[in-house]
């Protein structure tokens with residue numbers, strides 16, 4: 001039977017390349033992103049390139065928690081099991097932006113979406129044979145730490161530090177999931193893909209967009225190299241059973257000291273859970 005993998009942010013960059021590689025390996029794929037037209041055309045492209053016709057698209061705005069709820073319902077109705085969930089969709093917002101649900105956009109898309117979707121789909125991943133959750137983090141997490149008095153960086157927003165903190169959250173979330181759920185048989189790992197010449201940063205304008213484009217054209221690796229560790233963690237037999245680790249170039253690495261503070265991992269979990277449930281309860285009350 002084909003293994004089933006759900007990949008978020010699969011319509012561009014590292015996610016799309018990861019989907020292509022896993023399609024060649026014969027995975028059945030659920031590609032998640034926000035643009036249906038782009039998603040449908042990528043499904044067609046991947047099927048025609050790989051001959052694997054077990055690929056479908058699921059639309060969701062992952063910065064919106066109610067959209068993730070609808071996505072989770074759709075996925076739960078479409079699959080009996082999930083072997084691999086890859087939380088990949090993420091972005092850098094140079095300017096302060098607030099989502100319609102009132103969250104700062106970096107925090108909502110890069111952290112809360114990983115948290116929320118994983119929680120919704122955990123039971124399906126448990127059904128998978130040695131299910132895996134793979135979280136795309138970044139080396140940008142280094143030299144940052146969380147401020148639990150202002151977890152969303154609202155008081156003094158600065159795009160790059162906020163991005164770095166959201167990627168630190170990806171790692172702390174991975175470690176917390178490992179502690180909470182490893183006994184279920186699911187493995188949880190995270191990774192830095194390298195500095196990759198993807199569409200990353202192009203949602204911004206002005207100096208930050210131009211600077212990133214310049215840096216990417218000078219120093220970045222291509223998406224094929226950038227997707228290697230994601231593909232490895234999703235598919236390799238040799239890391240079956242390995243969990244609660246941070247990888248770069250398909251090798252286990254030490255993440256920053258602060259990422260290992262267990263009390264903060266737990267606190268981040270509790271704050272995230274509270275924030276999401278208050279937003280979803282507000283929406284329920286309005287219905």
Ligand SMILES: NC(=O)c1ccc[n+]([C@@H]2O[C@H](COP(=O)([O-])OP(=O)(O)OC[C@H]3O[C@@H](n4cnc5c(N)ncnc54)[C@H](OP(=O)(O)O)[C@@H]3O)[C@@H](O)[C@H]2O)c1
Nearest residue numbers: 009011012013014034061062089090138195196198199200
């Ligand atoms: N590129 C790097 O150097 C680098 C380095 C370290 C870590 N990373 C991490 O790698 C991951 C993938 O980044 P990338 O470089 O591949 O970026 P990318 O080329 O910009 O691709 C991002 C993907 O996420 C999707 N996405 C963005 N916002 C979304 C939303 N609100 N709802 C649903 N989907 C959304 C995009 O959809 P559209 O197609 O509609 O835009 C696209 O499919 C991110 O988590 C990033 O933080 C990247």
